[in-house]
Amino acid sequence: MDLLSRRYAMQVVCVVGAVGPARYGEIESAFGDVSSSTLSTRLDELVEAGLLAREQYAEIPPRVEYELTSEGEELCSRLDPLLRWVREREGS
Template sequence: MDLLSRKYAIQVICVIGTRGPSRYNEIEAAFGDVSSSTLSVRLDELTEAELLIREQYAEIPPRVEYDLTAEGIELCELLLPLLQWVEKRNQNKT
């Protein structure tokens, strides 16, 4: 639970869950204001927690993609309604 309370953890799960396998730059572009170090640490933590899979391809230039594990998919399905509620609530305040 501690990991999910960290900045951007829930959003990273949901971004990858809605986009499918994603490269670092694609994930970063979804946030705009996230620092590279914060995003890198969060991706590493989520991978270590076995919520993400990090796949590195033997290509030039190197290519790395992140995708959800089975547990990550389950978590994403539970989180999406919460994020939709937050978004709807924020729209009603404007």
């Protein structure tokens, strides 16, 4: 899947999986160096791929939450060990 090779895609799936229903700001705060446009694009792509569900509430100010779909949960469970391994290797 080409989408998973794009920058931050795997990390977004794991962050949303860890936080549960997550707002944009919560996801953004997990990344120190991601641009807003990159993050927004990645979220839209993950929703379109069926890995994330997007819920928009009719409130002022507007509130949008992202949550893993069942397919996204399965992917997250498989990615988590890989990302842990990468972090460990970067630390050594």
